[in-house]
Amino acid sequence: MHKEQIQLERLLDLLVLEASVNLSQQEREELNRLLDLFPEYTSDYFHKTTALAQVGFYLEDDFNNETLPEHIRKKTLYRHKKELGQSTVTDYLDHFMRTLFYRPQFAWALTVLMTIGLSFSMIEFKNYESNFRYLPLKKIVMEKTADDLIQYPWHSRTNDLGPINGDIVWSDQQQKGFIKIAGLPMNDPNENQYQIWIVDPLKHGQPVDGGIFDVNRTDKAIIIPINPKLPISKAVGFAITLEQPGGVVVSSEPLLLTAPKERPQETFPKV
Amino acid sequence: MSQCLGNITAVKKEHFVPMSSENTDSILQLIAKGEESAFNLLIEKYGNLVWSIGRKFLYKESDVEDAVQEVFIAIWKAAEKFDHTKASEVTFISMIARRRFIDYLRKVSKHRNLQSIDRDNGQELFKESILNQSTDLQLIKDAIGTLEIEDQELLKLSIYQGYSHSEISKLLNIPLGTVKTRIRRNLIKLKGLFDIKQRATVIELNNA
Numbered sequence: 001m002h003k004e005q006i007q008l009e010r011l012l013d014l015l016v017l018e019a020s021v022n023l024s025q026q027e028r029e030e031l032n033r034l035l036d037l038f039p040e041y042t043s044d045y046f047h048k049t050t051a052l053a054q055v056g057f058y059l060e061d062d063f064n065n066e067t068l069p070e071h072i073r074k075k076t077l078y079r080h081k082k083e084l085g086q087s088t089v090t091d092y093l094d095h096f097m098r099t100l101f102y103r104p105q106f107a108w109a110l111t112v113l114m115t116i117g118l119s120f121s122m123i124e125f126k127n128y129e130s131n132f133r134y135l136p137l138k139k140i141v142m143e144k145t146a147d148d149l150i151q152y153p154w155h156s157r158t159n160d161l162g163p164i165n166g167d168i169v170w171s172d173q174q175q176k177g178f179i180k181i182a183g184l185p186m187n188d189p190n191e192n193q194y195q196i197w198i199v200d201p202l203k204h205g206q207p208v209d210g211g212i213f214d215v216n217r218t219d220k221a222i223i224i225p226i227n228p229k230l231p232i233s234k235a236v237g238f239a240i241t242l243e244q245p246g247g248v249v250v251s252s253e254p255l256l257l258t259a260p261k262e263r264p265q266e267t268f269p270k271v
Numbered sequence: 272m273s274q275c276l277g278n279i280t281a282v283k284k285e286h287f288v289p290m291s292s293e294n295t296d297s298i299l300q301l302i303a304k305g306e307e308s309a310f311n312l313l314i315e316k317y318g319n320l321v322w323s324i325g326r327k328f329l330y331k332e333s334d335v336e337d338a339v340q341e342v343f344i345a346i347w348k349a350a351e352k353f354d355h356t357k358a359s360e361v362t363f364i365s366m367i368a369r370r371r372f373i374d375y376l377r378k379v380s381k382h383r384n385l386q387s388i389d390r391d392n393g394q395e396l397f398k399e400s401i402l403n404q405s406t407d408l409q410l411i412k413d414a415i416g417t418l419e420i421e422d423q424e425l426l427k428l429s430i431y432q433g434y435s436h437s438e439i440s441k442l443l444n445i446p447l448g449t450v451k452t453r454i455r456r457n458l459i460k461l462k463g464l465f466d467i468k469q470r471a472t473v474i475e476l477n478n479a
Binding site for chain 2: 009012013016017019020021022045046047048049050051052053054055056057058059060061066067068069072073075076077079080083084105
């Protein structure tokens with residue numbers, strides 16, 4: 001066989017491949033070289049033939065009666081609108097929901113994410129005493145859900161403090177509460193820390209430690225969770241003192257704030 | 272423009288009155304003229320064909336879904352290149368669809384298998400519309416009919432089902448060289464038949 005005939009047959013092989021499957025880079029380079037040798041041929045030599053044959057086989061295929069799914073039709077129209085720069089927010093949401101519900105993997109992924117998120121939220125709320133995240137939200141949730149909620153404003157017990165705003169909310173049933181305060185001076189945690197006290201005369205002879213906290217900003221109110229170290233039977237009052245770092249079991253420091261204002265003095269830590 | 276749209280709607284309402292390739296009201300020409308609603312007509316008329324081709328080439332349904340959208344956008348962008356004296360509308364669309372699906376196939380490298388697929392009897396009517404609309408489609412059916420049954424099967428696997436030559440070789444237990452030779456020979460034969468028809472169509476148009 002002449003060299004030219006061999007080259008022509010190779011060219012036709014590559015053109016057939018080009019029309020039915022994609023060529024590798026090496027094959028494409030070879031095709032281009034051969035096309036230079038046979039300029040009467042073009043790279044799309046068999047394209048129309050294969051396209052027509054494709055339709056012909058399709059028409060003859062009695063077992064292929066597929067129809068374009070409606071959601072694909074709508075997606076395609078959306079993409080067309082997007083190409084034209086005409087898609088609206090409504091179109092986008094419609095497209096998003098359609099994508100979500102017609103792709104099971106997306107729906108499953110969303111379900112898993114929501115489950116993880118829900119679990120995380122539950123853990124967050126369950127362990128709210130030990131962390132300080134989302135406190136405003138947690139406070140609101142407790143205020144909305146506690147049946148026995150008590151709420152008192154803070155009152156200053158010393159002239160050394162400026163104006164104090166804020167309150168305390170507590171639920172005996174839930175054994176938790178929050179204080180909200182604005183106006184307390186910032187403290188240096190290395191030198192001292194504020195400590196919360198819960199007055200429960202029915203069960204405890206001494207005020208119960210409600211946890212320590214720091215004030216590191218004065219521009220807005222802070223919210224602190226109350227962490228009672230002992231079970232509370234019925235809280236009747238709350239106080240705040242300034243103690244050594246880490247707090248104390250029994251306070252000997254003066255009361256800074258109390259709530260409510262009218263309290264049986266004997267129930268407060270000794271001054 | 273509304274006149275053109277009216278004609279196309281009429282074609283649909285009258286259940287597929289033949290629309291010859293020289294018809295100036297083709298959907299692609301309307302798209303090329305900037306008629307936005309023509310894109311809807313394009314999907315309505317050729318959606319099943321393009322979807323069907325995609326299902327043959329690609330294995331994963333999500334790939335077909337993405338690729339079909341790309342195909343229609345590509346057709347829309349290429350509409351102004353459509354020349355009814357060189358190819359019928361369905362041929363033009365099929366060519367673009369094939370190229371896109373082949374590109375996509377290369378990307379995902381997964382082949383659709385030969386298992387049976389969903390059926391919808393309403394599709395028969397759609398096929399008839401394609402057959403009637405373009406005069407060269409009957410020719411292709413006749414031309415394929417001139418090939419040996421075994422050769423038809425080879426071409427079907429290669430062109431219609433999208434199998435590579437080596438896959439066909441394994442599938443039919445035929446040497447790879449034989450597969451290549453027979454596919455090449457039969458494509459050349461089909462091309463010859465189509466080109467004869469094409470020349471006849473151009474002469475008809477010039478004489479009209």
